[in-house]
Amino acid sequence: MQRTTxxxxxxxxxxPWSAYLYVFPMVVLMGVFIYYPIFVNFYYTLxxxxxxxxxxxxxxxxxxxxxxxxxxxxxxxxNNIFYCLISIGFQxxxxxxxxxxxxxPLYRRFSTVFRTTYFIPVxxxxxxxxxxxxxxLSPRGLLNSFLSLxxxxxxxxxxxxxxxxxxxxxxxxxxxxxxxxTMLFIVDIQKIPTELLEAAEIDGANRIQRFLKIVVPLxxxxxxxxxxxTVSGAFLVFNDVYVLTRGxxxxxxxxxxxxxxxxxxxxxxxxxxxxxxxxMFVICVILALTQRRLLRTGKG
Amino acid sequence: MKRIIxxxxxxxxxxxxxxxxxxxxxxxxxxTFFHRWPNEPKGPYMDEVIRKFEEAYPNIDIVVIDPxxxxxxxxxxxxxxxxxxxxxxxxxWSGSFGANLVKSGRVLPLDDMIAANPEWSGKIxxxxxxxxxxxxxxxxxxxxxxxxxxxxxxxVFVELGLQEPDxxxxxxxxxxxxxxxxxxxxxxxxFQAEWAVSHYLGAMVQRRVDPDVVTKDxxxxxxxxxxxxxxxxxxxxxxKEYMNEDPxxxxxxxxxxLFIDGESVLCLMQLAEIKRVEDGADxxxxxxxxxxxxxxxxxxxxxxxxxxxxxxxxxxxxxxAAAEFVRFFISEENGAxxxxxxxELSCVEGAVNPDSVSTPIQLDAVELIKKASxxxxxxxxxxxxxxASAFMKGGQLLYTGDKTxxxxxxxxxxxLELAKQK
Numbered sequence: 001m002q003r004t005t006x007x008x009x010x011x012x013x014x015x016p017w018s019a020y021l022y023v024f025p026m027v028v029l030m031g032v033f034i035y036y037p038i039f040v041n042f043y044y045t046l047x048x049x050x051x052x053x054x055x056x057x058x059x060x061x062x063x064x065x066x067x068x069x070x071x072x073x074x075x076x077x078x079n080n081i082f083y084c085l086i087s088i089g090f091q092x093x094x095x096x097x098x099x100x101x102x103x104x105p106l107y108r109r110f111s112t113v114f115r116t117t118y119f120i121p122v123x124x125x126x127x128x129x130x131x132x133x134x135x136x137l138s139p140r141g142l143l144n145s146f147l148s149l150x151x152x153x154x155x156x157x158x159x160x161x162x163x164x165x166x167x168x169x170x171x172x173x174x175x176x177x178x179x180x181x182t183m184l185f186i187v188d189i190q191k192i193p194t195e196l197l198e199a200a201e202i203d204g205a206n207r208i209q210r211f212l213k214i215v216v217p218l219x220x221x222x223x224x225x226x227x228x229x230t231v232s233g234a235f236l237v238f239n240d241v242y243v244l245t246r247g248x249x250x251x252x253x254x255x256x257x258x259x260x261x262x263x264x265x266x267x268x269x270x271x272x273x274x275x276x277x278x279x280m281f282v283i284c285v286i287l288a289l290t291q292r293r294l295l296r297t298g299k300g
Numbered sequence: 301m302k303r304i305i306x307x308x309x310x311x312x313x314x315x316x317x318x319x320x321x322x323x324x325x326x327x328x329x330x331x332t333f334f335h336r337w338p339n340e341p342k343g344p345y346m347d348e349v350i351r352k353f354e355e356a357y358p359n360i361d362i363v364v365i366d367p368x369x370x371x372x373x374x375x376x377x378x379x380x381x382x383x384x385x386x387x388x389x390x391x392x393w394s395g396s397f398g399a400n401l402v403k404s405g406r407v408l409p410l411d412d413m414i415a416a417n418p419e420w421s422g423k424i425x426x427x428x429x430x431x432x433x434x435x436x437x438x439x440x441x442x443x444x445x446x447x448x449x450x451x452x453x454x455x456v457f458v459e460l461g462l463q464e465p466d467x468x469x470x471x472x473x474x475x476x477x478x479x480x481x482x483x484x485x486x487x488x489x490x491f492q493a494e495w496a497v498s499h500y501l502g503a504m505v506q507r508r509v510d511p512d513v514v515t516k517d518x519x520x521x522x523x524x525x526x527x528x529x530x531x532x533x534x535x536x537x538x539x540k541e542y543m544n545e546d547p548x549x550x551x552x553x554x555x556x557x558l559f560i561d562g563e564s565v566l567c568l569m570q571l572a573e574i575k576r577v578e579d580g581a582d583x584x585x586x587x588x589x590x591x592x593x594x595x596x597x598x599x600x601x602x603x604x605x606x607x608x609x610x611x612x613x614x615x616x617x618x619x620x621a622a623a624e625f626v627r628f629f630i631s632e633e634n635g636a637x638x639x640x641x642x643x644e645l646s647c648v649e650g651a652v653n654p655d656s657v658s659t660p661i662q663l664d665a666v667e668l669i670k671k672a673s674x675x676x677x678x679x680x681x682x683x684x685x686x687x688a689s690a691f692m693k694g695g696q697l698l699y700t701g702d703k704t705x706x707x708x709x710x711x712x713x714x715x716l717e718l719a720k721q722k
Binding site for chain 2: 248268
């Protein structure tokens with residue numbers, strides 16, 4: 001409607017005052033729960049304070065200096081980046097490939113069965129999934145029993161080693177979430193008119209060419225949406241890691257969100273926790289802006 | 301016209317979101333209660349006592365805030381204390397945990413209530429009051445008492461002619477003997493949850509390091525440079541080869557199950573866990589406390605463990621009713637019921653008696669607690685959370701091989717600096 005109004009010259013309908021009234025409650029809610037905390041964080045980071053008392057000690061840029069020299073932050077960032085890269089690999093790229101395969105006429109008969117199988121983990125609560133994986137990854141659990149079949153008694157404690165703990169959490173996440181993005185891509189691929197693909201097949205394009213030249217360009221928008229949510233999710237991840245390893249052993253599998261939670265609620269260092277929150281905010285803003293730029297060039 | 305009606309409807313909908321539902325006028329007193337036992341065996345006990353209380357006091361209504369387990373409780377109670385939703389009556393650990401809650405200024409000092417009810421308060425075992433005293437005032441009433449001891453499979457010990465070890469060297473000899481006689485993992489432990497490390501280190505530090513140094517260091521007035529700390533950590537590491545594979549990847553309940561199943565012969569557990577062992581084990585068992593460490597300067601007769609207790613909010617609208625509730629719970633009758641239903645040891649003298657215990661071992665446990673020369677607090681309650689965290693995580697990394705004892709102490713010293721700035 002607005003487009004037609006614009007084309008009709010400079011005549012634009014004045015926004016009726018009632019529109020502001022409808023929007024007002026949501027603006028208030030967002031202001032209080034989203035924008036206010038973000039701004040207040042910048043104030044909080046200048047202080048050290050506890051959740052239990054009202055006294056604030058001014059530390060100026062002390063918390064920020066601490067953040068830049070804290071080795072745990074480096075570990076957390078590294079873990080978040082691993083999360084991001086592996087999630088992109090599974091939840092974006094592999095999911096897209098999987099969706100394409102499932103939508104191929106050859107496999108369409110089994111498609112529903114597979115779709116459901118891949119999607120069921122998404123429906124299970126993360127806590128249950130974590131408990132399940134704690135059993136599987138236990139030194140006497142399923143994974144080691146399986147590996148023992150190939151000779152030798154395997155008793156590795158996957159969750160108890162600094163080198164593997166975070167990867168356990170990451171792969172648990174992929175198992176849990178991949179079905180969701182696969183579903184999204186399936187729905188998007190279904191929107192592609194079959195005539196296009198058939199025509200390509202007749203013209204002699206093989207599967208890979210059909211995938212790269214037809215499917216990929218046409219799911220571009222969904223691709224970017226899934227990319228944005230996966231990447232930002234990877235930098236904000238808390239649940240999966242916290243329930244499975246709590247960031248341990250030591251701090252080897254911690255992520256920014258888990259570390260922030262630890263600082264705030266276990267160690268009672270609210271000022272420093274606010275600083276970590278700001279770091280996460282900055283990272284998300286950078287990612288969002290980068291995303292917007294790519295989207296624009298993508299759409300163009 | 302239509303627009304005005306639509307607007308009115310929208311406005312009313314928004315209004316309904318903000319209106320609170322007022323309950324009908326009630327003369328009943330409402331008390332909110334928060335605890336950490338949603339499960340068996342203590343969940344049903346809590347419900348039973350609450351029911352009895354409401355029957356005896358029909359004008360008081362107990363509203364139970366959804367109980368959550370141990371680690372979630374630690375977090376939720378902190379959030380509730382910081383908010384306007386502080387429960388009227390709630391459970392607390394002693395030591396620094398209680399100190400943090402008291403620091404908020406929202407916990408009621410109970411000295412008056414105690415003085416006004418001498419018959420009741422006199423019945424509570426003396427040594428249990430201390431851990432809940434802050435700034436010279438009593439802020440919590442001890443409810444269940446506990447101790448951390450090495451449970452051992454007595455049947456196996458007798459079979460191999462072993463005795464309860466008094467010193468660390470005797471302890472290692474016992475472990476070696478067990479290993480050579482068909483028990484490749486004689487001791488079980490699970491360090492996935494950090495606190496399990498602090499239960500080892502807390503007792504071992506107390507045994508090894510000069511108590512004056514420990515007191516100063518834990519109060520953040522020392523510097524954690526004593527060689528004793530490094531020795532303690534190395535002794536802790538010594539146990540690794542006698543433990544189940546990778547203790548960092550399993551939790552405490554897994555370790556307990558290994559003991560109950562008879563696969564391990566020793567496990568460091570709390571006396572409060574007697575009932576669980578009793579229900580599952582098909583062998584005779586007993587316990588001994590932490591052996592003396594080589595070069596140890598601490599009292600070898602102290603027992604690690606602290607009471608859990610109840611606290612009342614300073615903002616409670618009906619403190620007398622809340623006090624009634626607390627006195628009802630922490631009484632000989634309901635204390636005996638607790639011991640009977642849950643196996644936990646009530647702090648009330650006489651509550652743990654031959655009638656209320658499910659096994660005479662619990663009487664031994666109470667004797668052990670009363671006999672102890674003092675109480676060593678859980679390390680994560682005895683010292684600031686940041687320092688405790690450095691010890692606990694350090695212990696985990698000691699076991700993964702990522703850090704040496706000296707490196708862990710460096711981290712502790714760094715944590716000390718951060719803690720001082722809090």
